[in-house]
Amino acid sequence: MSKIKSIDTPLSEITLRRYEKPYNLKRRDLVRKLTLGMGLLNPGDSRDVIVDILCILLDARKNKIKLSSETIRGKVIEFRKEHKLDYNGTASSNIRRQLKRLRELFLVEKVKNDYIITEFDTCLSTFEDKIERYLIPSIIERLKNYMKEVDREFGENE
Structure with a gap:
């Protein structure tokens, strides 16, 4: 009999x-705080290439320039x-991984x-x-579903 994981x-x-x-923050420090605040970077992380990727894409936004992952890497x-x-x-694979993380938070497409x-x-x-209108409410709603189920399973007033 196989177990379901x-x-x-x-x-x-x-x-x-x-x-x-x-x-009064410099541009890179400002983007660093943004990535920290959004959970894309953890306090104390030395590998902060995601900050540079976002800075580069923000600069490209001014002129509506699309960039390939290799151009971004360069x-x-x-x-x-x-x-x-x-x-x-700065390895290509890591640049693509960080771009994916930015895409998951809808900052980059x-x-x-x-x-x-x-x-x-x-x-x-x-x-x-x-994020504010779509992602957060859907996460909160699902957490409420789990809370209701936990309360039902364990009894509401026990």
């Missing part, structure tokens, strides 16, 4: 953190060289084989439309 892979997830108000290496940062995380900031729109608009 429970898969604990979430259908969707989001981590939100609150930091001090953005004040620009990330340039960017890290300019800022005197190490090259940890793939158009054919190129990447753009979602609809070349603002980060705030994308956050409000995709």
